[in-house]
Amino acid sequence: MIKKLWGMLTRPSQLSLGVILGSGFIAGGIFFIVFHFTMNATNSMDLCISCHEMDGVYEEYKQTPHYNSASGVRATCADCHVPHGKTFGDWIDKFLAKLTIGTKDIFQHTIGTYDTKEKFQAARYEMAQHVIENMRKRDSKECKFCHSLEAMDFAEQGKSASRKHKRIMEKGGKTCIDCHTGIAHEEPEEPEEPEDED
Ligand code: HEC
Ligand code: HEC
Ligand code: HEC
Ligand code: HEC
Numbered sequence: 001m002i003k004k005l006w007g008m009l010t011r012p013s014q015l016s017l018g019v020i021l022g023s024g025f026i027a028g029g030i031f032f033i034v035f036h037f038t039m040n041a042t043n044s045m046d047l048c049i050s051c052h053e054m055d056g057v058y059e060e061y062k063q064t065p066h067y068n069s070a071s072g073v074r075a076t077c078a079d080c081h082v083p084h085g086k087t088f089g090d091w092i093d094k095f096l097a098k099l100t101i102g103t104k105d106i107f108q109h110t111i112g113t114y115d116t117k118e119k120f121q122a123a124r125y126e127m128a129q130h131v132i133e134n135m136r137k138r139d140s141k142e143c144k145f146c147h148s149l150e151a152m153d154f155a156e157q158g159k160s161a162s163r164k165h166k167r168i169m170e171k172g173g174k175t176c177i178d179c180h181t182g183i184a185h186e187e188p189e190e191p192e193e194p195e196d197e198d
Pocket of ligand 4: 045048049052057058066075076077078079080081124125127128129131132180181182183184185186187188
């Protein structure tokens with residue numbers, strides 16, 4: 001009897017091994033599915049608007065060709081603001097953005113840092129600089145999911161556009177966001193330095 005028990009403990013049967021492996025796969029699978037859908041659901045425009053509808057950025061975006069255009073291609077908030085791509089580095093950037101920006105957004109929203117449109121407007125310049133900085137770091141990669149210099153018909157473009165684009169195609173050095181801010185929202189103006197009282 002004792003020998004039998006000892007045997008079961010030291011030599012796990014194929015059945016128990018199967019059970020352990022099987023439940024491991026199932027748990028991993030469930031984790032993956034939940035994780036995948038959370039990452040996708042948190043990209044939806046409805047979610048972004050649930051907080052950003054009143055602060056002006058959404059209203060302004062609706063007036064731009066990134067919302068409505070003849071071709072009917074829409075760039076949603078996450079298309080421009082959430083890093084994506086095929087490399088592992090892209091995935092890490094996306095995950096980190098969700099972790100840091102996402103929790104910061106929710107935190108500031110919950111404690112009501114910008115509970116009026118005025119307060120949000122006052123902070124916009126700073127936020128815009130932060131967004132631009134992040135896009136520059138990624139070499140405007142999110143823009144390039146839809147736009148590419150190679151696919152541009154320079155003959156269709158205005159003189160200054162085609163000249164600039166040809167130049168960066170040949171020489172590099174500049175990235176889309178260096179020249180194209182204020183494309184989805186009005187570019188916030190730099191606040192004036194507060195006057196010295198005395
Ligand atoms: C729970 C409410 C909430 C949701 C949902 C939300 N935001 Fe925000 N967001 C905020 C608040 C509050 C701020 C300002 C606080 C801060 O500095 O992060 C902010 C700031 C931002 C900024 C400027 C951040 C910076 O870099 O300084 C961007 C860009 C942004 N949100 C985009 C999005 C996008 C895109 C989505 C949807 C994927 C989204 N937000 C969903 C509340 C929210
Ligand atoms: C999901 C696809 C998509 C993404 C992402 C995207 N765009 Fe666009 N962009 C478009 C479409 C579609 C138009 C409108 C074309 C038309 O008028 O038919 C457009 C128009 C433009 C225009 C000309 C109109 C204007 O508003 O001046 C510029 C400049 C531009 N995009 C720059 C950018 C930059 C910079 C980024 C990254 C921050 C970006 N786009 C991200 C699809 C996209
Ligand atoms: C050195 C500055 C510069 C850079 C960098 C630059 N552009 Fe432009 N772009 C311009 C100018 C100037 C125009 C014409 C005025 C305007 O629409 O803002 C233009 C126009 C455009 C247009 C509208 C074209 C039309 O005729 O409808 C699109 C789309 C665009 N750029 C996309 C991009 C994308 C995508 C990148 C990055 C790959 C980029 N640009 C990089 C300067 C630049
Ligand atoms: C076509 C790309 C694009 C789309 C689509 C887009 N944004 Fe932006 N967003 C930008 C850029 C570029 C900036 C940097 C500031 C600027 O250029 O106006 C910015 C800045 C911001 C800021 C910082 C405050 C400010 O006014 O600059 C917030 C918040 C923001 N976006 C939220 C959103 C939300 C919410 C949506 C969807 C309703 C959205 N954005 C859609 C490109 C985009």
